[in-house]
Amino acid sequence: MPESKVRPQAKKKAQAKNRVKAEERRTEKKAAPVDRSWVPKVFVPLFLLGVLWLIVYYIAGNQIPGMKDLGDWNVLIGMCLMAAGFGVATLWK
Template sequence: MPESRTRKSADAKKKQTAAVAKPKKVKTPASRRWVPPTFITVGLLGVAWLITYYIAGADIGFMTALGDWNILIGMGGMAAAFAIATLWK
């Protein structure tokens, strides 16, 4: 015949609850205050590069030498700004 379950004593209950530890709080990452000014600056530099290329690119020697790479540089700056913006919490 099976034995009936016995009640746990108060000491046994304390030991069981002590064994189950409270979950540790996860520390939030450090402040990322540098992200907003950085992505705004990088994005505006990309836009400024494109505007300068379209308005005065023919008069600026190194921009003339770069040719269509100027578009990639400007768009790359804006894409980098969006990539940096994903770091913002």
């Protein structure tokens, strides 16, 4: 099958467009990698603190003055600590 002729103007426009795209690719800078080494150091203690809070509340909550005053809010505090740990854990790559 015969090939159609390319008009000189269209060919020049296509080449110019390709040059612009190539220059854009060269000028694009890659973002510096983010250091997330702090994430496991934060989320593991948050999880453990939440679990420990609940264990202490269920075992000796009536004998600890601060926990006794909070009552059932201790469950919410423990769950929030664990949820915060989960939220931080999602940042880990």
